[in-house]
Amino acid sequence: MEYLTRDPIDVVGLMAAVGDSGCGGTVVFLGSVRRAPEDGPVIAIDYDAYEEMAAAELGRIVEEAKVQWPGAGLSAQHRLGRVPLGEPSIAVVVAAPHRTEAFAACRWVIDEAKRRLPVWKKERFDDGAVRWREQ
Amino acid sequence: MEYLTRDPIDVVGLMAAVGDSGCGGTVVFLGSVRRAPEDGPVIAIDYDAYEEMAAAELGRIVEEAKVQWPGAGLSAQHRLGRVPLGEPSIAVVVAAPHRTEAFAACRWVIDEAKRRLPVWKKERFDDGAVRWREQ
Amino acid sequence: MTISVSCRLFARYAEALGRDECRLILPAPATVADAVHQLRHTLTGGEQLPERPLAAVNREHASPETPLADGDELALLPPLAGG
Amino acid sequence: MTISVSCRLFARYAEALGRDECRLILPAPATVADAVHQLRHTLTGGEQLPERPLAAVNREHASPETPLADGDELALLPPLAGG
Numbered sequence: 001m002e003y004l005t006r007d008p009i010d011v012v013g014l015m016a017a018v019g020d021s022g023c024g025g026t027v028v029f030l031g032s033v034r035r036a037p038e039d040g041p042v043i044a045i046d047y048d049a050y051e052e053m054a055a056a057e058l059g060r061i062v063e064e065a066k067v068q069w070p071g072a073g074l075s076a077q078h079r080l081g082r083v084p085l086g087e088p089s090i091a092v093v094v095a096a097p098h099r100t101e102a103f104a105a106c107r108w109v110i111d112e113a114k115r116r117l118p119v120w121k122k123e124r125f126d127d128g129a130v131r132w133r134e135q
Numbered sequence: 136m137e138y139l140t141r142d143p144i145d146v147v148g149l150m151a152a153v154g155d156s157g158c159g160g161t162v163v164f165l166g167s168v169r170r171a172p173e174d175g176p177v178i179a180i181d182y183d184a185y186e187e188m189a190a191a192e193l194g195r196i197v198e199e200a201k202v203q204w205p206g207a208g209l210s211a212q213h214r215l216g217r218v219p220l221g222e223p224s225i226a227v228v229v230a231a232p233h234r235t236e237a238f239a240a241c242r243w244v245i246d247e248a249k250r251r252l253p254v255w256k257k258e259r260f261d262d263g264a265v266r267w268r269e270q
Numbered sequence: 271m272t273i274s275v276s277c278r279l280f281a282r283y284a285e286a287l288g289r290d291e292c293r294l295i296l297p298a299p300a301t302v303a304d305a306v307h308q309l310r311h312t313l314t315g316g317e318q319l320p321e322r323p324l325a326a327v328n329r330e331h332a333s334p335e336t337p338l339a340d341g342d343e344l345a346l347l348p349p350l351a352g353g
Numbered sequence: 354m355t356i357s358v359s360c361r362l363f364a365r366y367a368e369a370l371g372r373d374e375c376r377l378i379l380p381a382p383a384t385v386a387d388a389v390h391q392l393r394h395t396l397t398g399g400e401q402l403p404e405r406p407l408a409a410v411n412r413e414h415a416s417p418e419t420p421l422a423d424g425d426e427l428a429l430l431p432p433l434a435g436g
Contacts, residue, residue: 012147015165019221024169026223027162027241030150031436034159034232049435050363050428053412078435086154088161090436097169099245106162107238110436118409118428119435120364132365134432166353182352185280185345188329189352213352225353245353253326253345254352255281267282269349 003058004051006081009091018073018095025099027106030088033121041126045133047080047089050118054078061112065094069105072096076109078119089121138193139186141216144226153208153230160234162241165223168256176261180268182215182224185253189213196247200229204240207231211244213254224256271298273340275305281348286318296338302327303334305344319346354381356423358388364431369401379421385410386417388427402429 001010001017015028033045062074073095083089092109096102123131136145136152150163168180197209208230218224227244231237258266275294284290292313294305302325310316324347325332338344358377367373375396377388385408393399407430408415421427 011150015146024167026165026167028165029234029237030161030163031234032159032161047435048364050361050409050412050430053409053428054435056412057414099164099166099242102164103238103242107234110234114436115433116414117435118363118430118433120431121434122364132368132431132434134434183281184352185278185326185329185347188326188345191329192331249353250350251331252352253280253347253350255348256351257281267285267348267351269351 001075001077003055003077004049005077005079007079009077009079009088011088011091011093014075014077014091014093017075018093023073023095024097025102026093026095027099027102029092029106029110031090031110032088033083033085042085042123043126044085044124045083045089046122046124047078047083048120048122049078049080051080053118057116057118058113061109061116064112065105065109068108069094069096069101072101072105074105074109076113078113078117080119136210136212138190138212139184140212140214142214144212144214144223146223146226146228149210149212149226149228152210153228158208158230159232160237161228161230162234162237164227164241164245166225166245167223168218168220177220177258178261179220179259180218180224181257181259182213182218183255183257184213184215186215188253192251192253193248196244196251199247200240200244203243204229204231204236207236207240209240209244211248213248213252215254272296273298273300273338273342275300275338275340275342275344277305277309278343278345280345283319283323283346283348287313287315289313294344298340300338301334302332302336302338302344305338306334306346309346323347324349355379356381356383356421356425358383358421358423358425358427360388360392361426361428363428366402366406366429366431370396370398372396377427383421384417385415385419385421385427388421389417389429392429406430407432
């Protein structure tokens with residue numbers, strides 16, 4: 001699977017990519033744009049990235065996780081471009097022999113992705129206004 | 136969604152059942168029968184349950200989680216009957232405004248389910264042998 | 271005075287005793303432990319049940335000390351293995 | 354002796370400066386901080402860049418002290434907001 005996509009994230013495909021009948025626990029994280037009351041009438045988010053680096057960095061994160069959790073299978077994907085509210089912008093899938101490892105590795109990957117990926121988001125409001133949003 | 140099913144678990148349906156554009160993080164746990172080398176040639180598992188209680192208990196666990204994590208949306212389902220190796224026997228989906236809550240609630244629900252659900256599994260081997268398996 | 275309790279057996283307990291339900295008549299007051307004692311001493315193969323099995327009353331987890339009332343459903347649960 | 358570095362700007366930095374790339378010629382040896390200093394003082398609107406922006410060299414995170422070599426790709430990154 002590609003680390004970046006401009007299409008809706010194919011969660012089932014990502015899960016299939018890590019599937020392994022030797023694993024007992026699979027943890028999936030899906031991040032979507034949170035719509036808080038204080039945000040106002042946001043209708044969509046445009047995700048922009050330093051694409052070459054974002055793909056390389058997400059690949060590095062996944063490889064680092066495989067070193068930390070050697071029995072785990074991992075996949076991850078970040079969506080770019082226009083993402084409607086409620087649709088995921090990032091997905092992380094981890095399958096591991098035991099659920100403790102699967103939860104820990106999945107949490108670690110999403111935390112690192114948020115900390116390290118060169119990705120930015122621009123909020124679009126229903127009146128046409130636009131605003132860069134910092135995490 | 137029903138808490139118990141004899142069909143393959145519909146993960147996408149479970150995710151849709153908790154979907155909420157107000158939530159920023161969704162965590163899914165899928166448990167499947169782990170095939171360890173020491174297990175021998177297991178080909179499938181039959182899940183048996185005290186069905187009325189298992190459904191009620193899983194419902195209680197979900198309701199308790201909603202009290203502990205008030206902003207979260209949750210769904211959970213346990214599969215019964217013959218489950219081929221590699222297919223999930225249990226799924227838990229939690230959507231929450233922040234990922235820390237989503238991870239914590241999902242982990243809590245699967246831990247409670249394993250501790251409290253009156254469900255048993257019988258391993259089927261490729262030579263026709265059968266064995267009750269304790270966790 | 272007595273109470274009538276319906277009793278259910280599951281998984282390896284049902285297999286060991288060759289049955290998955292029975293009805294117990296117990297002198298009141300009675301607890302889960304009293305019911306288990308009677309099952310172990312009156313059912314064929316009952317000695318294969320543990321003295322303090324995991325149990326549920328009316329579909330909720332119970333302890334050996336949990337009191338039983340007329341009409342209750344008692345279930346004896348082998349070690350749980352769900353998930 | 355000088356080095357040539359290609360520089361990329363993203364998101365709000367690209368918008369603020371009206372451009373997303375440029376080429377810098379720097380006296381060697383040079384660091385990320387040296388390149389940022391030159392960008393801030395030579396590009397139109399360059400003063401809108403922070404003095405110590407998040408930066409990457411050849412697609413890996415870098416610090417202001419990271420040395421630059423001829424042909425490197427330097428990127429200035431606004432606060433990250435992925436995920």
